[in-house]
Structure formats: structure tokens, C-alpha cells
Amino acid sequence: MKxxxxxxxxxxxxxxxxxxxANIIAKQSKTADVAVVVSAMGKTTNALTALAHQITDxxxxxxxxxxxxxxxxxxxxxxxxxxxxxxxxxKSFNAMQLGIITNDNFGDAxxxxxxxxxxxxxxxxxxxxxxxxxxxxxxxTLGREGSDTSAVAIAAALCADYCDIYTxxxxxxxxxxxxxxxxxxxxxxxxxxxxxxxNNGAKVLHPHSVSTAQKYNIPIRVRGTFTPNDLGTLVAASxxx
Numbered sequence: 001m002k003x004x005x006x007x008x009x010x011x012x013x014x015x016x017x018x019x020x021x022a023n024i025i026a027k028q029s030k031t032a033d034v035a036v037v038v039s040a041m042g043k044t045t046n047a048l049t050a051l052a053h054q055i056t057d058x059x060x061x062x063x064x065x066x067x068x069x070x071x072x073x074x075x076x077x078x079x080x081x082x083x084x085x086x087x088x089x090x091k092s093f094n095a096m097q098l099g100i101i102t103n104d105n106f107g108d109a110x111x112x113x114x115x116x117x118x119x120x121x122x123x124x125x126x127x128x129x130x131x132x133x134x135x136x137x138x139x140x141t142l143g144r145e146g147s148d149t150s151a152v153a154i155a156a157a158l159c160a161d162y163c164d165i166y167t168x169x170x171x172x173x174x175x176x177x178x179x180x181x182x183x184x185x186x187x188x189x190x191x192x193x194x195x196x197x198x199n200n201g202a203k204v205l206h207p208h209s210v211s212t213a214q215k216y217n218i219p220i221r222v223r224g225t226f227t228p229n230d231l232g233t234l235v236a237a238s239x240x241x
Contacts, residue, residue: 049064162221185233
């Protein structure tokens with residue numbers, strides 16, 4: 001079995017959480033071939049954006065992408081360090097190293113191609129989400145929550161069995177569980193219904209990640225980083241796991 005595991009910013013917000021994520025990956029790697037996609041730590045992207053706006057109210061979009069992409073570079077290196085420290089061979093990779101090719105729509109780029117030959121199999125690849133590179137070598141970002149799209153696109157390129165999206169909630173609910181106390185977790189939701197929820201403001205998955213998963217028929221499992229034994233919610237064409 002081949003699984004792409006994606007961890008969002010809240011899952012890697014500090015060193016202890018990064019160590020926790022490393023343990024989840026180590027356990028999964030015993031039963032499946034895994035590749036990992038990681039967001040920037042916590043609110044790093046917001047902090048970097050604020051720095052840019054201290055310079056200018058209208059930052060150059062190319063340079064802003066170059067700045068924002070540094071957050072993911074930090075988190076993948078730290079996670080690779082954590083994995084190696086517990087005896088799990090891992091290497092960090094950014095978009096340039098793997099050849100995640102996008103168009104030049106800075107700030108909201110679209111992935112055009114992924115050079116899967118650059119993804120190693122002898123170690124666990126820990127890959128930057130959110131970022132890409134144009135054919136001319138410019139760094140791009142995929143827009144907010146773009147790491148979800150990175151993970152699904154990599155899963156499609158690798159023909160993975162699942163793309164597991166780990167977040168601070170343990171699945172998709174009928175409503176925001178932080179707001180609605182009696183919201184119920186769904187075991188399954190179709191691509192179409194998930195896309196409707198995402199387009200209507202549900203923050204659990206980015207709409208583009210759902211449409212990409214549907215296009216390539218990649219099942220997504222929305223799982224909780226802090227409840228890793230729970231399979232969460234399956235987002236797919238059918239209920240079969």
C-alpha cells in the first residue's frame with residue numbers, strides 16, 4: 001500500500017508536535033510506503049506576510065512567494081531531523097528539488113507537472129507543501145491551504161492508495177464542531193458533497209484539493225493528528241475503504 005500523509009500547520013506548530021508527527025509517520029511506515037507533505041509551522045505564513053507588509057503595502061508577488069515558501073522549508077527539515085533521530089531514514093525536499101512545476105500565477109499557482117523520478121524510495125521523502133516552481137525557476141505558492149492540493153497532486157502522481165490529511169480535528173463534521181456542539185462526524189462523504197461544503201466555507205479541505213482528488217480518483221482520509229488511530233472521514237467516490 002502507498003500512502004501520502006499530509007500534516008497541516010497546527011500539527012507541526014512546535015517541536016513537541018513535530019516529534020509526535022514523526023512517531024505517527026514511523027508507525028504508518030511499518031505497514032505502507034509513505035511520502036509526507038508538510039505545511040509551515042503554526043502561523044508562520046501569517047507572520048511572514050506581516051513582515052512583507054511592513055516593507056510595502058503592495059509587495060511584489062514574485063518576491064512575496066519567495067518569502068512565504070521559506071516556512072515550509074523550515075518545517076520539512078525539522079521533521080526529517082525528527083524522523084532520523086528515531087531511526088527512520090528520511091530526507092527533506094522542496095519544490096525545486098523535486099520539480100513540482102506550476103504556472104506563473106504567483107500567489108495562486110496551479111500545479112502542471114510533478115517529476116516523480118525525483119521522489120526517492122529508499123527513504124521517507126518529506127516534501128514541502130504549498131510551493132512550486134515555474135519552468136523559468138521562479139518559486140511560486142499555491143494559495144492559502146495549498147498544501148492540501150500539493151498532497152493530493154503528489155498522491156495522484158505516485159498512484160497512491162490514499163492521501164491522508166491530518167488536521168486538528170478527527171474528520172469531517174456536519175458543522176464546525178468548535179461552534180456547533182452536537183455536530184456529528186461523518187464516516188464517509190462523496191467528492192461532490194465535500195466540494196459543496198468546501199465551496200460554502202468549510203475549512204477542513206481546500207476546494208481545489210477535493211476537485212483534484214476527484215479528477216484522479218484519489219481517496220482522501222481526513223484524520224486527526226492527536227487521534228491517529230482513528231481513520232477519520234473518507235472522501236471518495238464510494239464508501240469502500
